[in-house]
Amino acid sequence: MFPRIFLALCASLLFLALPVAAGHAAHGSARTLATVPAEIKVVSTRVLAVPPGIRDTSAFISLRNPGARPLVLKAAHTPLAAHSMLMVTHKDAAGRTGMKEVKRLNIPARGTLLMGPSGTHLMVMGLKRAVKVGEKLPFTLSFSDGRTLKVSATVYKP
Ligand SMILES: [Cu+2]
Structure with a gap:
């Protein structure tokens, strides 16, 4: 029951149904700089607004790793929600877009982890x-x- 609920309510999947141009327009909006301890840089942060009564949404936190070693994001948490999951989206052989939870997201050395409505979120x-x-x-x-990073993400409406 749980997977069916979150698929039905997944704000990202709803968003994917919109034309690509809408997604790109949203990409440029609402950039937020947050407090950053050594090394890891916050590129942008956003949370998708949802209608009243909807309790699940998507957040996009893009990070840059200026370091010489790869970084692995293991978890994200906000006290305002029961829990948060790391998700990747992919297309299957028939061209349908799906998503799945992953336990880790890699940020390559001197690389960037980009999140967005049509991808990792x-x-x-x-x-x-x-x-x-x-x-x-x-x-x-x-x-x-072992490091943690506190960021704040602004709620936006696409
Ligand atoms: Cu999702």
């Missing part, structure tokens, strides 16, 4: 209250080397 499950456009949601990102 965070599923934010079970929001504890409605969130407003423009509101900043705090996230804590955990990396496999």
Whole structure:
């Protein structure tokens, strides 16, 4: 039952049904710089607004790793939701887009992890209250080397 619910409510999948141009327009919006401890750079952060009553959404937190070693993002958490999952999207042989949860997302040395509505994203499950456009949601990102990074992501409407 749970997978069916989150597929039905997945804001990313809803968004994927929109024309590509809409997705690209959304890419440029609502860039937020956040507090960054050594090395890991926050490229952009966003949370997709959802209609009242919907409690699951997607967040996009793009990161740059200026370091010489690869980084692995293991988890993301916001206290405003029950839990958050790392998700990747892919097309199957028939051209249908699906997504699946992954346990880690790699950020190559001197590379970037880009998240967006048509690709890698965070599923934010079970929001504890409605969130407003423009509101900043705090996230804590955990990396496999033990580091954590606090960022805030602004709720936006595409
Ligand atoms: Cu999703």
